[in-house]
Amino acid sequence: MNEQFDPKEPVDPIIRAQLTRRSAGPLPEDLELQVSRALGTEAAPRARFALPRIRLTAPRLAGASVGIALVAILVVALGAPALRGGPAASTGYPYDRALTTDQLVSLLAGPAPAINTTLVVTTTIDLRSDVCPMNRYPTAGVIHGVSPQICVMESGLPPQLSGASGAATSIAGTFAFRYLGGNVDSYLGLLGQITPSASGLAYSVTDEWPTDGKAFVVEGFLGAYSSSCMLSVSLASPGDVLNPSGDDPCWQNWLSADGSPAPTVYPASDLGGSSSGSSSGSGGGAPTTGVPMPADTSPSTDPTVVPRLPAPASAESAASSFDPLALYGKARFVEAGGMRQIDSVTRDTVHGTWVVRGVTAGCPGAAGYDSRGCMVWRILARVSDVLGATPSPSIATPSTTAAGYSPPPPATPAITGPLAPALTGIVGPGGRPLTAEELNGLWAADPSGVAGRLAIVTLNGVQQVVRIESDGTPSPYGPTLANNGSPSPLSAAPKDVPGQINQLVLVDAYLDWVPSLECDTPPYPSDSLCGAGALTSVLTSAPLASQGIGNPHIAPFPSGVYGFEVALGAYQIYGSSDPSARPIHDLFLLSGGVIVTRMVPTTPLTGSSGATGSAPTGLIGPNNAPLTTSQLEAVILTDQYRLNGRYVIDMRSICDGGADCSGIPPKAVADLIQPDGSTGLVGPLDLAPDGRLVWKVPQATATWDKRYIFIVDASISHSGEATYLSSDASAKLTAQAGAYDKFAPPGTGAGASGRGLYVVTRVDTGKTCLAVPTASGADCSPQVEILARLEVATLP
Amino acid sequence: MERALVENARAGDRAAFDALVRSRIDAVYRTSLAILGNEADAADATQETFVSAWRHGSELRDPDVFDAWLGRINLNACRAQLRRRGRKVVREIRLLDPADDSEPASAERPLADRQADADIFDRAFARLSVDDRAVLVLHHLQERPVAEIAAVLGAPTGTIKSRLHRARAALKSALAKESR
Numbered sequence: 001m002n003e004q005f006d007p008k009e010p011v012d013p014i015i016r017a018q019l020t021r022r023s024a025g026p027l028p029e030d031l032e033l034q035v036s037r038a039l040g041t042e043a044a045p046r047a048r049f050a051l052p053r054i055r056l057t058a059p060r061l062a063g064a065s066v067g068i069a070l071v072a073i074l075v076v077a078l079g080a081p082a083l084r085g086g087p088a089a090s091t092g093y094p095y096d097r098a099l100t101t102d103q104l105v106s107l108l109a110g111p112a113p114a115i116n117t118t119l120v121v122t123t124t125i126d127l128r129s130d131v132c133p134m135n136r137y138p139t140a141g142v143i144h145g146v147s148p149q150i151c152v153m154e155s156g157l158p159p160q161l162s163g164a165s166g167a168a169t170s171i172a173g174t175f176a177f178r179y180l181g182g183n184v185d186s187y188l189g190l191l192g193q194i195t196p197s198a199s200g201l202a203y204s205v206t207d208e209w210p211t212d213g214k215a216f217v218v219e220g221f222l223g224a225y226s227s228s229c230m231l232s233v234s235l236a237s238p239g240d241v242l243n244p245s246g247d248d249p250c251w252q253n254w255l256s257a258d259g260s261p262a263p264t265v266y267p268a269s270d271l272g273g274s275s276s277g278s279s280s281g282s283g284g285g286a287p288t289t290g291v292p293m294p295a296d297t298s299p300s301t302d303p304t305v306v307p308r309l310p311a312p313a314s315a316e317s318a319a320s321s322f323d324p325l326a327l328y329g330k331a332r333f334v335e336a337g338g339m340r341q342i343d344s345v346t347r348d349t350v351h352g353t354w355v356v357r358g359v360t361a362g363c364p365g366a367a368g369y370d371s372r373g374c375m376v377w378r379i380l381a382r383v384s385d386v387l388g389a390t391p392s393p394s395i396a397t398p399s400t401t402a403a404g405y406s407p408p409p410p411a412t413p414a415i416t417g418p419l420a421p422a423l424t425g426i427v428g429p430g431g432r433p434l435t436a437e438e439l440n441g442l443w444a445a446d447p448s449g450v451a452g453r454l455a456i457v458t459l460n461g462v463q464q465v466v467r468i469e470s471d472g473t474p475s476p477y478g479p480t481l482a483n484n485g486s487p488s489p490l491s492a493a494p495k496d497v498p499g500q501i502n503q504l505v506l507v508d509a510y511l512d513w514v515p516s517l518e519c520d521t522p523p524y525p526s527d528s529l530c531g532a533g534a535l536t537s538v539l540t541s542a543p544l545a546s547q548g549i550g551n552p553h554i555a556p557f558p559s560g561v562y563g564f565e566v567a568l569g570a571y572q573i574y575g576s577s578d579p580s581a582r583p584i585h586d587l588f589l590l591s592g593g594v595i596v597t598r599m600v601p602t603t604p605l606t607g608s609s610g611a612t613g614s615a616p617t618g619l620i621g622p623n624n625a626p627l628t629t630s631q632l633e634a635v636i637l638t639d640q641y642r643l644n645g646r647y648v649i650d651m652r653s654i655c656d657g658g659a660d661c662s663g664i665p666p667k668a669v670a671d672l673i674q675p676d677g678s679t680g681l682v683g684p685l686d687l688a689p690d691g692r693l694v695w696k697v698p699q700a701t702a703t704w705d706k707r708y709i710f711i712v713d714a715s716i717s718h719s720g721e722a723t724y725l726s727s728d729a730s731a732k733l734t735a736q737a738g739a740y741d742k743f744a745p746p747g748t749g750a751g752a753s754g755r756g757l758y759v760v761t762r763v764d765t766g767k768t769c770l771a772v773p774t775a776s777g778a779d780c781s782p783q784v785e786i787l788a789r790l791e792v793a794t795l796p
Numbered sequence: 797m798e799r800a801l802v803e804n805a806r807a808g809d810r811a812a813f814d815a816l817v818r819s820r821i822d823a824v825y826r827t828s829l830a831i832l833g834n835e836a837d838a839a840d841a842t843q844e845t846f847v848s849a850w851r852h853g854s855e856l857r858d859p860d861v862f863d864a865w866l867g868r869i870n871l872n873a874c875r876a877q878l879r880r881r882g883r884k885v886v887r888e889i890r891l892l893d894p895a896d897d898s899e900p901a902s903a904e905r906p907l908a909d910r911q912a913d914a915d916i917f918d919r920a921f922a923r924l925s926v927d928d929r930a931v932l933v934l935h936h937l938q939e940r941p942v943a944e945i946a947a948v949l950g951a952p953t954g955t956i957k958s959r960l961h962r963a964r965a966a967l968k969s970a971l972a973k974e975s976r
Contacts, residue, residue, distance in 0.1 A: 011935065011936050011939060012936055015932060015967070016936045018913075018917040018921075019932070019933055021914060022829060022830045022918065022921070023827070023933075023937065025829070027822055027825055028825075031842060032821055034839070035821065035842065036814065039810070039813070039847060039850050
């Protein structure tokens with residue numbers, strides 16, 4: 001023991017023993033490798049340690065320009081014609097021209113575009129601030145000479161209209177807008193005035209982009225790779241739809257001219273000559289740093305491996321001149337996190353036309369508090385293919401032309417009406433993939449109801465996500481589909497689901513909201529939710545009993561409940577415009593923690609009995625005994641697919657991952673059947689004081705503090721949304737709202753009670769009430785979440 | 797030798813930094829695990845610690861206090877992990893190995909009882925602030941000198957002594973609540 005120890009506070013052997021236990025276990029075998037990889041993706045450490053940080057100064061820009069010029073010279077020497085490939089040949093909107101005012105008017109006169117649709121329009125804006133009041137944005141003006149008026153709102157940051165100050169009353173140019181909604185009048189949010197390219201409207205990735213802070217349009221392929229970050233949940237806020245953030249934790253985004261893989265800039269020590277020293281830390285594993293610049297550009301199948309490409313012209317240039325503005329090969333690094341969330345752009349490499357602007361952000365490697373800024377490219381929006389998607393592409397002559405523009409009508413009301421929900425996707429009965437025949441049948445029955453939707457379908461024996469085109473053709477959509485398309489409970493893979501890399505996953509989850517300090521994405525929040533108490537959308541594994549729970553500033557999620565924030569506005573977009581409709585329990589298609597869409601089964605989910613509500617029943621052995629290992633295996637073999645996602649009560653030994661379980665006596669546990677037929681541990685079951693597996697409610701409440709997961713023999717009843725479990729009149733457990741509809745046995749009528757075995761888990765740490773407690777607190781009941789109603793397994 | 801490694805790493809020598817990682821990763825991981833009680837979070841915190849140390853190496857002025865400096869970064873990484881965990885609470889069930897002899901006084905006690913004790917301790921420990929957890933880990937597990945704890949936590953030694961007392965009391969109170 002060290003002599004400096006304070007004798008007044010000796011080491012406590014019990015605390016020491018418990019802390020030793022907590023910190024015991026082997027070091028994760030790949031941790032050192034993961035750290036090494038993370039360090040390897042840290043850009044240019046020499047610049048951090050030895051060179052001044054990059055600043056947005058004229059010399060730096062000049063240097064960057066020189067760098068770009070040098071790269072350009074090299075590129076020209078190596079074969080410039082290859083640079084401007086297919087994308088450069090694109091014509092039409094929005095590649096070489098913008099919409100006209102007439103086209104905009106015609107477009108808005110038809111079926112309303114989706115909220116946040118991005119349009120590029122050449123038009124004139126009358127600068128006015130006395131019209132079009134809106135909750136969230138100041139008015140920039142109105143589109144000149146049209147009626148009903150088209151209002152132009154601006155985010156206020158940064159200034160977007162050149163020449164808009166002073167005595168100017170109007171400004172003509174090409175602008176990028178997001179459609180914010182509207183009724184009689186339409187509301188456009190100004191993303192920026194567009195600087196056109198020399199060859200038309202859109203720049204190529206390999207063109208020299210404007211560095212004056214003005215917005216411009218780029219045609220190219222947006223890709224992303226995981227930047228070896230181990231954080232499974234770190235979804236950043238998308239920011240404002242007119243001024244999105246660039247944050248995309250754990251991901252690096254880039255735009256390329258031809259869809260080629262990601263560029264990588266190497267730390268100085270990774271390049272030439274230092275490999276011997278830096279590659280020795282992996283304990284025999286493959287070196288991840290210090291290797292020469294590889295020539296292999298094939299994408300790795302390991303999602304944690306960052307593709308490494310020969311981007312910089314030389315090792316020295318990579319080490320000393322990493323510049324977030326520079327062109328590397330045919331690609332540039334961009335910030336795109338906020339846009340991805342707002343425009344639901346998956347992590348696949350996707351072609352599109354993007355509104356981009358050079359913005360000031362943190363310098364590479366700079367501390368968070370460093371106020372000095374560096375310029376980076378940020379994608380503000382994906383331009384919507386409104387002409388291609390419009391059923392009738394011909395643009396009609398607007399009913400009102402620019403001529404005879406009269407003073408605007410009285411101020412228009414703010415947008416407060418209900419929002420159009422996002423288009424839902426389609427899955428088969430019970431959440432399983434559709435068959436090709438079923439998809440054809442849906443199309444035949446209601447083509448317009450199916451067109452444009454995503455669907456999970458089994459085609460040629462492969463489960464995949466497809467988009468139903470306007471002619472009924474299913475087109476492959478997005479990356480790989482996990483779990484063979486079968487829905488997973490969100491709690492089943494808590495560390496993996498939101499962080500799936502380049503993968504779509506269908507989850508059974510609750511879409512909810514919690515109070516937030518931030519206002520939701522406009523125009524979604526109603527007055528009652530924005531300002532005094534804004535909301536943040538969350539996806540959870542179980543319904544939250546209180547609106548405060550889940551907000552880290554108020555109360556974290558209860559033990560056993562897994563949840564994470566999803567994009568602002570997700571509750572309204574994929575759930576309901578009614579805040580009181582929370583939570584929304586359904587299937588959701590996720591990609592990288594982002595909701596791609598809400599999926600709706602073509603028929604309701606059914607339990608094994610075929611007669612229950614939406615929740616499948618769990619299984620227990622005969623005589624209320626846990627299934628033995630052999631019994632469970634036999635049951636799973638009988639019907640693996642039907643058991644997917646069901647709870648089972650069985651006996652097995654459990655121990656820490658990787659440890660030898662031999663010698664540890666088996667105990668009763670709750671397991672969840674996985675899509676592949678394996679079992680995932682939910683937790684060991686607490687035994688009743690008499691040693692039996694099944695509790696009565698009074699027993700449960702009497703020893704409440706030590707219970708986590710247990711089985712209770714009780715009757716289920718409800719009063720409105722409130723659900724109760726009781727074994728007699730002396731006590732009752734309060735279950736999650738709406739549980740009655742999901743778990744009541746078949747044939748249980750309204751108001752009646754149904755007895756059964758219920759697997760429940762405690763969802764808080766003490767006695768609470770659903771609503772405001774009574775003065776005495778006598779009516780308060782413990783809260784549980786019903787996980788499943790059990791049925792006796794039919795043994796083969 | 798050690799000082800030279802730190803100086804070289806601080807100047808951007810990746811090989812030197814890798815050597816420091818190899819020699820410290822186990823200690824950093826165990827400290828994180830003791831504070832966070834979750835292997836995945838501890839791994840994340842460990843990675844974040846070294847990445848942050850590499851990123852901010854130039855800010856270390858005195859190579860001789862590298863370990864205290866790294867410890868403070870580690871503590872901040874654990875704090876960040878707990879903030880994130882507030883949004884994604886996952887209860888990890890860790891069971892005792894019957895052969896585990898880390899609890900000398902309980903050799904004759906049934907495994908189930910020891911498991912219950914461990915569960916209660918973990919829940920009680922989870923009630924403590926990060927600073928309380930850290931001071932308990934640094935003192936009772938790592939037996940670090942008060943002066944070093946003070947350097948890691950960035951507080952005077954007198955404050956550390958009072959924090960130790962307060963953290964111990966907080967743990968006792970939490971254990972009482974969880975044992976009811």
